[in-house]
Amino acid sequence: MSRSVLVTGGNRGIGLAIARAFLEQGDKVAFTYRSGEPPKELVDAGALAVRCDITDSAQVDAAYKEIEEKHGNVEVLVANAGVTKDQLLMRMSEEDFTSVLDTNLTGTFRVVKRANRGMLRAKKGRVVLISSVVGLLGSAGQANYAASKAGLVGFARSLARELGSRNLTFNVVAPGFVDTDMTQALTDEQRAGIVAQVPLGRYAQVEEIAGVVKFLTSDDASYITGAVIPVDGGLGMGH
Numbered sequence: 030m031s032r033s034v035l036v037t038g039g040n041r042g043i044g045l046a047i048a049r050a051f052l053e054q055g056d057k058v059a060f061t062y063r064s065g066e067p068p069k070e071l072v073d074a075g076a077l078a079v080r081c082d083i084t085d086s087a088q089v090d091a092a093y094k095e096i097e098e099k100h101g102n103v104e105v106l107v108a109n110a111g112v113t114k115d116q117l118l119m120r121m122s123e124e125d126f127t128s129v130l131d132t133n134l135t136g137t138f139r140v141v142k143r144a145n146r147g148m149l150r151a152k153k154g155r156v157v158l159i160s161s162v163v164g165l166l167g168s169a170g171q172a173n174y175a176a177s178k179a180g181l182v183g184f185a186r187s188l189a190r191e192l193g194s195r196n197l198t199f200n201v202v203a204p205g206f207v208d209t210d211m212t213q214a215l216t217d218e219q220r221a222g223i224v225a226q227v228p229l230g231r232y233a234q235v236e237e238i239a240g241v242v243k244f245l246t247s248d249d250a251s252y253i254t255g256a257v258i259p260v261d262g263g264l265g266m267g268h
């Protein structure tokens with residue numbers, strides 16, 4: 030099995046672990062990075078690094094053209110890129126809100142829509158969207174982020190219905206708190222407060238998210254679509 034896989038935001042954090050996991054199983058992996066240099070580790074292992082800001086449709090289109098030329102149509106898409114801009118509602122500007130939605134939700138729409146073309150032609154495709162436990166539970170100070178991540182659930186489930194008959198699956202992974210740059214922004218006190226709420230009593234490691242994403246694109250998951258899989262140490266149980 031050597032599929033053409035695309036991971037957005039694959040240059041660090043969860044996306045990097047996902048790209049690494051697909052490379053390890055022999056897939057042809059492309060990943061997007063927005064800033065800086067792509068990680069040498071992935072490039073040396075044969076991954077295709079494509080610079081792309083998912084808030085810009087032209088960049089998304091150009092990225093796909095390059096990937097299609099080098100790896101063929103994308104068969105597995107992991108829409109992972111995302112941002113936070115935390116603020117209490119009273120202080121949250123319209124730009125704080127719309128920019129987070131534009132990356133996390135509309136950005137995901139842009140990359141999924143562009144992948145759809147090739148997947149329909151191939152009559153197969155696996156799409157995994159990285160949401161968050163916060164999209165289901167809500168989170169004070171993260172109304173923009175939580176709304177964007179909840180939006181991904183409705184988006185994926187609509188596409189699961191719309192395109193299931195074409196042999197395309199759309200699933201959502203909802204991680205809890207994972208040790209990455211995104212959560213480094215939290216204070217020690219905030220981290221301790223979060224860990225106290227997690228039945229497993231710790232943050233997730235990035236590999237624990239990557240493993241579930243890999244499963245959802247495997248043959249073992251061929252009858253799973255429209256699912257929201259929590260990988261949150263039990264934090265969001267019941268939601």
Ligand code: NDP
Nearest residue numbers: 038042043063064082083109110111161204206207209211
């Ligand atoms: P990081 O902040 O470590 O990485 C975010 C990634 O998204 C980077 O590669 C970044 O690129 C990319 N990105 C951000 N904005 C854009 C954009 N406009 N266009 C293209 N790429 C962009 O985050 P994590 O690895 O922690 O998170 C990955 C995903 O998992 C996100 O969707 C996040 O919301 C979600 N998640 C994370 C959790 C956590 O606890 N860490 C928990 C639940 C969900 P660049 O390096 O150029 O900035």
